[in-house]
Amino acid sequence: xxxxxxxxxxxxxxxxxxxxxxxxxxxxxxxxxxxxxxxxxxxxxxxxxxxxxxxxxxxxxxxxxxxxxxxxxxxxxxxxxxxxxxxx
Numbered sequence: 001x002x003x004x005x006x007x008x009x010x011x012x013x014x015x016x017x018x019x020x021x022x023x024x025x026x027x028x029x030x031x032x033x034x035x036x037x038x039x040x041x042x043x044x045x046x047x048x049x050x051x052x053x054x055x056x057x058x059x060x061x062x063x064x065x066x067x068x069x070x071x072x073x074x075x076x077x078x079x080x081x082x083x084x085x086x087x088x
Contacts, residue, residue, distance in 0.1 A: 057083030 041055035044062055051059040057080050064070040070079060081087070 042049070042051040042058045042062060049059065049062055049066065051062075060083055061070060061076045061079050064079065065076065070076050
């Protein structure tokens with residue numbers, strides 16, 4: 001359902017149709033009505049990782065850490081710098 005929501009949201013942004021946005025908000029508000037927005041760039045819980053769109057470097061590092069591709073802090077920092085377009 002979440003993937004469908006993202007697809008709908010992208011389509012609505014392209015069309016700039018306020019009525020459609022209101023329909024989607026109403027349809028999906030029940031899904032998110034008990035959620036707590038923390039305001040942080042990334043949230044990591046057991047079996048669940050979510051992030052703001054602007055936090056893709058942090059999301060990349062955390063998902064890579066969870067599956068064992070990143071093993072230490074130095075490697076994580078290197079990947080963060082790379083994702084942000086920063087030189088070593």
